Amino acid sequence: MKDSNEPASRREAEANMPFEIDPASVRTEYELLHLMRRLISRYGFAHFMIARLPLADEQRFSERLVLSNWPAELVQQYDAGETFQTSELVERLRQTKLPVTGGPELMEPAGKGAGKAAFIRLPPHAGMGHFAVLLHTTYGEPFVAVLSGTRDEPAGAERATLYLALLQLFECLERTFDAGSGAREKxxxxxxxxxxxxxxxxxxxxxxxxxxxxxxxxxxxxxxxxxxxxxxxxxxxxxxxxxxxxx
CATH class of the missing domain: 1.10.10.10 (Winged helix-like DNA-binding domain superfamily/Winged helix DNA-binding domain)
Known part of the structure; x- marks a missing residue:
């Protein structure tokens, strides 16, 4: 994150600038991680994750994660709670192609079911808001990208800029999938x-x-x-x- 002593006006000016991405220069997941960290730093988020959208219940949350800076303890909690595939976030993403925003309730079971809802409201996501988009590979496989933080909900031009940035970053990520295909023989x-x-x-x-x-x-x-x-x-x-x- 940026230095807290940096003038607010400078941070706001940066947030209004386009997030420049040169897809041709991104060849590895390490480079992509660096870009994701730059993205959340510029726009005031704390965490990011890209994961395969749940299509069945047999996979654990940790096995769906592709790119993330979530603390390991939080990933383990989602694994133990088995709530991600039934979350409000996943349910809403299945019904729209537009960005989904909301607070901690997005990570609770859809319909606010009893039982494990309180489990998700543990630090560091308690009190955080989320900005999520549904993305698809060239072959139609669905993924979800989520930015989380305590900042205000993105709106207007900033919302569109974040959506475009995540779309471009995901295109870079998909190329790393293809680049690693040689591992089949190795x-x-x-x-x-x-x-x-x-x-x-x-x-x-x-x-x-x-x-x-x-x-x-x-x-x-x-x-x-x-x-x-x-x-x-x-x-x-x-x-x-x-x-x-x-x-």
């Missing part, structure tokens, strides 16, 4: 097996027992698979492998 059968069992919720020790190898060897397979998939950690490696239909 991953070994053991690496694919480890990723598949991890996606099913198995720990490294459990995978070692299932495959009849040591936990150290399982860890080595995860490290090599993560590197080949150009991922930053095991969770992202699983998500990328699922996107490429390797598991």
């Amino acid at each position: 991953l070994s059968s053991r690496e694919v097996e480890c990723l598949r069992w991890a996606a099913a919720g198995k720990s490294s020790d459990e995978i070692a027992i299932i495959l009849g190898i040591s936990a150290y060897t399982v860890s080595s397979y995860f490290k090599s698979a993560t590197r080949k998939l150009d991922a930053v950690n095991r969770m992202q490696a699983i998500a990328r492998a699922m996107r490429m239909k390797l598991i």
